[in-house]
Amino acid sequence: MITKNFTVRVLEASEGYVLTQVEDVDVMNRVLSDRVFLGVNDSEDNWKEITAAKAAEIEKERLEKEDELKRELLK
């Protein structure tokens, strides 16, 4: 019998905050999440909290970019 034990590190955003990457990434690749399960090679140093208001701004920017791309697609 093989017994495996897994340990998962979980990051949960504080009330009113959202988790996102520390790394500077394009808005289309920006992750916004209230809970993150870290991979074995990932570090909590790669993640940060931003306010929900800031996350909403990013989401708005993403939607605007989406609309722009959609319009280009339909040309």
Added chain:
Amino acid sequence: MITNINFPEGTKVTYQVGSRWDQFSSDISIDIPSPNVYGGAYTGSQLGSARELNITHSSYCYFSRCIYKPTKTEDSYNMFYNGRCYYDLIFDKETAITVQGICSGATTKGVLRMSGNFSNMQDALYSANKTRVLYLDVDTSTLVSARFRSLLNYTIVAVFGGISVKSLTNIPYSELTGYSRSKIRQITVLDIGYNTSQTSVNFSYWDWWGYNHTVAPNARQSLIDSLITHSFDRAAAGYSNCTITLSAKTKALLTEEEIAQITSKGFTIA
């Protein structure tokens, strides 16, 4: 004027009015010299082995099956765009071709079967109507980044057959859904994380991925197969971490043990 068309003995039909073709009978093989037919209407039960036929921007296509052997990659650009497509779309697999825009804006039957070796699927099935179940037998090993966009649009509930993302780098959510939240529940994505530079894969627009349905009976299994069984073990290969973004609904489907198995292969779930 159409020349050099050889139909089997006893085949009924064929006439053309302008660009309109009507009344092919069943199981015929067509070899049309002209590579460009624009806005035609095609009827019949089978369009067989159309070696040099380009049916771009077709308005009406009623064959139940299209076996297509393109001679040039551009032959298939925007095939069936804004048209109607009630086919099985069977492309010859010998050569990787582009199917950019295939069935874009087209009205398809509820079930669409498509096979081939595609190097470019950008805008494939974009805004296609009515397709709920897609059977794919596709070699996607030659796909390059940003050539997958909107293949799986919001109308498709289930995909039978896996899609490999081996050759892709980072995959934003728009790559697969075309800027619209998808209804997709069942799809097996193969080789997630295989590419060393694939550090993020976003499935957050697949709100219902993993939720079983009458036309998607193996939805949950497809989720597990994608994230665990057929994903690449980046940790074992010494690759950097890859972040997989799932919708909140899909994330809630995963058990602690399943999450542990995914993270142990070098993936962060967000």
